[in-house]
Amino acid sequence: MSSDTPRTHSENPTGGETPAPYGQPPAEQAPLRKRVRIHHLREMKERGEPWPMLTAYDTYTARLFEDAGIPVLLVGDSAANTVYGYESSLPVTVDEMLPLVRAVTRSVSKALVVADLPFGSYQASPEQAVATSARFMKEGRAHAVKLEGGRRFAPHVEAVTAAGVPVMGHIGFTPQSEHNLGGYRVQGRGASGDGLIADALALQDAGAFAVVMEMVPAEVAKQITHELRIPTVGIGAGPDCDAQVLVWQDMAGLRTGRVPRFVKQYADLAGALTTAAKTFADEVRQRSFPTAEHTFH
Numbered sequence: 104m105s106s107d108t109p110r111t112h113s114e115n116p117t118g119g120e121t122p123a124p125y126g127q128p129p130a131e132q133a134p135l136r137k138r139v140r141i142h143h144l145r146e147m148k149e150r151g152e153p154w155p156m157l158t159a160y161d162t163y164t165a166r167l168f169e170d171a172g173i174p175v176l177l178v179g180d181s182a183a184n185t186v187y188g189y190e191s192s193l194p195v196t197v198d199e200m201l202p203l204v205r206a207v208t209r210s211v212s213k214a215l216v217v218a219d220l221p222f223g224s225y226q227a228s229p230e231q232a233v234a235t236s237a238r239f240m241k242e243g244r245a246h247a248v249k250l251e252g253g254r255r256f257a258p259h260v261e262a263v264t265a266a267g268v269p270v271m272g273h274i275g276f277t278p279q280s281e282h283n284l285g286g287y288r289v290q291g292r293g294a295s296g297d298g299l300i301a302d303a304l305a306l307q308d309a310g311a312f313a314v315v316m317e318m319v320p321a322e323v324a325k326q327i328t329h330e331l332r333i334p335t336v337g338i339g340a341g342p343d344c345d346a347q348v349l350v351w352q353d354m355a356g357l358r359t360g361r362v363p364r365f366v367k368q369y370a371d372l373a374g375a376l377t378t379a380a381k382t383f384a385d386e387v388r389q390r391s392f393p394t395a396e397h398t399f400h
């Protein structure tokens with residue numbers, strides 16, 4: 104980014120423009136004081152305070168992220184990729200997602216946990232969306248659900264909200280529609296930007312408490328953020344969204360190989376774990392582990 108590019112928000116303690124993302128711990132993050140509720144997210148928008156969201160799929164990461172002050176955890180259908188090893192998010196099922204949601208909700212006391220509804224579990228009808236959401240609330244003990252889609256899914260959002268379940272929308276690049284959208288590409292460039300605005304407004308009117316915008320031009324995301332009362336959560340949607348989300352294994356550098364442009368790696372967990380595994384293997388082969396310290400007599 105050039106030095107004369109205007110920045111709307113002041114320096115983020117975990118972000119900024121330092122060339123080396125690893126190493127320097129951010130300023131001490133205030134712990135979450137109480138259970139995060141959807142009205143707190145709206146209040147942060149009103150105060151102009153951007154907030155972070157991360158995915159979580161298990162107990163240790165959920166606890167670490169809550170303790171790090173992350174107010175909202177998403178049990179994403181990205182678990183298809185990050186947990187189950189599928190090529191896309193399409194194959195993951197409700198029965199595969201539910202135990203992960205339950206693990207995360209069981210592990211936190213303050214963070215708001217959002218369960219991502221997997222492909223095929225809500226699209227058929229508002230009734231199907233309500234039934235699946237109820238399973239995530241009852242069996243997963245989630246606090247909210249997320250579903251992909253714009254105007255055409257306003258009836259689904261309205262029905263789930265009416266059933267008492269807070270809904271987070273998701274527009275722009277919606278990975279469950281990869282084959283319809285023609286691959287992983289930015290959405291809402293040029294004239295289709297108006298469609299995105301209509302999608303965002305329809306979700307807000309249907310009762311959504313927030314909306315994820317994925318791979319959307321920054322200018323469009325900024326305009327939508329200003330037009331909505333509810334918070335926008337960006338992933339590849341520029342700096343002006345009310346919140347930002349990343350998949351945790353991307354953010355922490357556990358995923359290796361090419362990563363999407365919107366990913367910033369704040370650690371090198373792949374490197375750290377590789378070194379740990381190799382050192383363990385060497386020590387076992389040399390019989391230098393275990394020593395007396397790790398042995399019972």
Ligand SMILES: Nc1nc(=O)c2c([nH]1)NC[C@@H]1CN(c3ccc(C(=O)N[C@@H](CCC(=O)O)C(=O)O)cc3)CN21
Pocket residue numbers: 180181184185192278287288289350352353358362363364365
């Ligand atoms: N680990 C992981 N991270 C994610 O962000 C993520 C998942 N998994 N699984 C579900 C979806 C899929 N997502 C994806 C996957 C790939 C691209 C991607 O390849 N983006 C390229 C192409 C952009 C373009 O051609 O315009 C990029 O460079 O950003 C983006 C989002 C986001 N979600």
Ligand SMILES: CC(C)C(=O)C(=O)O
Pocket residue numbers: 158177178179180181182219273315338348349350
């Ligand atoms: C990337 C986020 C927004 C998501 O939908 C997921 O992790 O599944």
Ligand SMILES: [Mg+2]
Pocket residue numbers: 179180181192219
């Ligand atoms: Mg998802």
